[in-house]
Amino acid sequence: MAHHASASSSSTSATPGLPSPAPTISQSLKFVISNLKFLVPHSLTPDNFPIWSTQIAKLFKANGFAPFLDLKSGTENLDPNQDAAQWLVTDQNLATAMCSTISAEVLPYVIHLDSTQEIWATLHTRFQSSNRSKVIQLKNELHNISMNNLTMTQYLTEIKKIVDQISSAGSSVDPEDVIIYILNGLPPAYQSFTTTIRTLQSTMTLDNLYALLIIEELHLKSSALKFARQPDAQSALYTVRGRGRRGKPR
Numbered sequence: 160m161a162h163h164a165s166a167s168s169s170s171t172s173a174t175p176g177l178p179s180p181a182p183t184i185s186q187s188l189k190f191v192i193s194n195l196k197f198l199v200p201h202s203l204t205p206d207n208f209p210i211w212s213t214q215i216a217k218l219f220k221a222n223g224f225a226p227f228l229d230l231k232s233g234t235e236n237l238d239p240n241q242d243a244a245q246w247l248v249t250d251q252n253l254a255t256a257m258c259s260t261i262s263a264e265v266l267p268y269v270i271h272l273d274s275t276q277e278i279w280a281t282l283h284t285r286f287q288s289s290n291r292s293k294v295i296q297l298k299n300e301l302h303n304i305s306m307n308n309l310t311m312t313q314y315l316t317e318i319k320k321i322v323d324q325i326s327s328a329g330s331s332v333d334p335e336d337v338i339i340y341i342l343n344g345l346p347p348a349y350q351s352f353t354t355t356i357r358t359l360q361s362t363m364t365l366d367n368l369y370a371l372l373i374i375e376e377l378h379l380k381s382s383a384l385k386f387a388r389q390p391d392a393q394s395a396l397y398t399v400r401g402r403g404r405r406g407k408p409r
Contacts, residue, residue: 182244182245182247182248182249183248188249188252188253190222191222191253192252192253192256195256195259195260196256199218202262203260203261203265204262204264205265206293206324208282208286208287209290209327210327212282212283215260215279216228219253224249224253227253227275227276228275229276250274253275254272254273254278257278257279258270265282268281269281290328293328294329294330297324297325298325300321301318301321301322301325301332304317304318304340304344306346310376311375315341315369318337318340318341318344322337334364334365337365338365341368352371352375
C-alpha cells in the first residue's frame with residue numbers, strides 16, 4: 160500500500176500539465192540577502208573591483224549560487240529540475256543584494272540590467288581594462304619614486320601605499336622588487352647603506368629593511384648634528400684664545 164501511494168505520488172508529480180509549485184526563497188538565499196552587505200563591507204568603487212569581485216564570487220560559490228555569475232547565458236546553467244520561475248526569483252533577489260554593495264558612483268552603469276549575470280559581466284568588462292592601466296601607472300610610480308625631502312617613515316609609508324593600491328587593483332609586486340625600488344630612491348647619503356644591502360648573501364625581508372632604514376636615518380642625523388657642532392666649538396676656542404692674547408700686557 161505504501162509502495163502504491165509512493166508510486167501514485169511520483170506519477171502525479173510527473174504528470175504533464177500540472178502547475179509548478181510556487182517559487183520559494185531557500186535558507187541559503189535568505190542568508191545571502193540578509194548578510195551580503197556585512198560580508199562584503201566595502202562597496203564597489205572604481206578602485207576596488209578585484210577585491211570586491213573576489214568576495215562576491217567566493218560568497219556566491221559557498222552558498223551554491225555560482226551559476227548565476229557565470230559569464231555564459233544564465234539559461235545554459237539552468238538546473239533542469241528547477242523551473243524558470245524559481246530561477247527568476249532567485250536571480251532577482253541575488254541581483255538586488257549585489258546592487259546593495261555597489262557605490263552610487265558605479266550603480267548607474269548596471270541599475271538598468273535585468274539579471275545577476277548581466278550585472279556581473281558588465282562590471283568585469285568595465286573595470287578589467289581600467290585596472291590594467293591603473294596597475295601600469297602605479298608600477299611606474301613605484302619605479303620612479305624618490306625619498307627627496309621626506310622622512311624615512313613618510314618615504315616607506317608612501318611606497319607601502321602604492322604597493323597596496325597595486326594589490327587592490329588585482330596585481331602584485333615581488334618583495335625583492337620593492338626592496339630594489341626602496342634602495343634606488345634613497346639619497347646619496349645612504350650610498351654606503353645601499354651597497355651593504357645589495358651585497359648581502361642572505362635574503363632581506365621588507366620588515367627587516369624598514370627597521371634598518373629607520374636606524375640608519377637616526378645614525379645619519381646624529382652624525383650630521385655632531386659635525387655641525389664641531390665648527391662652533393673650534394670657533395669658540397679661537398675666540399677664547401684671541402681674547403687671552405689681547406689681555407696679556409706687553
